[in-house]
Amino acid sequence: MDPDHLEKVLDFIRVFADRCHHGKEEGIIFPMMEEYGVPRAGPIGVMLIEHELGRGYVRRLAEAVERYGAGDIEALDIFTENAKEYVELLKQHIDKENNILYRIAETHIPKDEDENLLERFEKLEYEKIGPERHEELLHILEKLSAIYLK
Numbered sequence: 001m002d003p004d005h006l007e008k009v010l011d012f013i014r015v016f017a018d019r020c021h022h023g024k025e026e027g028i029i030f031p032m033m034e035e036y037g038v039p040r041a042g043p044i045g046v047m048l049i050e051h052e053l054g055r056g057y058v059r060r061l062a063e064a065v066e067r068y069g070a071g072d073i074e075a076l077d078i079f080t081e082n083a084k085e086y087v088e089l090l091k092q093h094i095d096k097e098n099n100i101l102y103r104i105a106e107t108h109i110p111k112d113e114d115e116n117l118l119e120r121f122e123k124l125e126y127e128k129i130g131p132e133r134h135e136e137l138l139h140i141l142e143k144l145s146a147i148y149l150k
């Protein structure tokens with residue numbers, strides 16, 4: 001496996017999944033849910049804990065990529081193991097968000113905040129990634145998918 005591809009996967013996870021997606025949740029939607037009476041202790045707290053667990057996996061993935069890049073072949077097993085666990089964490093995390101958390105958000109946040117939310121999401125995306133980087137990340141994902149998900 002090309003170490004450069006692993007670097008790219010890591011970059012995608014860090015920027016797209018963590019900085020952008022989790023950034024929108026932690027910086028915008030969770031605080032707004034709290035503003036409208038959803039307590040932090042409960043589903044929001046669980047999501048925050050899971051984001052931290054995810055960051056733990058990403059740190060271990062980064063260490064493995066670095067070691068692999070330096071010629072340590074065994075680090076690829078560490079990468080694979082952590083990547084699989086990270087995928088499992090994210091699958092159930094996304095499921096909880098879609099089926100529990102966002103249903104709670106919909107019942108608490110009034111509909112007339114939708115536009116405000118959308119604007120804030122776009123602003124965050126623009127500031128944290130930028131349009132060119134966004135396109136570049138999607139392009140990398142397509143390229144790697146064509147190689148590895150045949």
Ligand SMILES: [Fe+2]
Pocket residue numbers: 022025047051093097
């Ligand atoms: Fe999340």
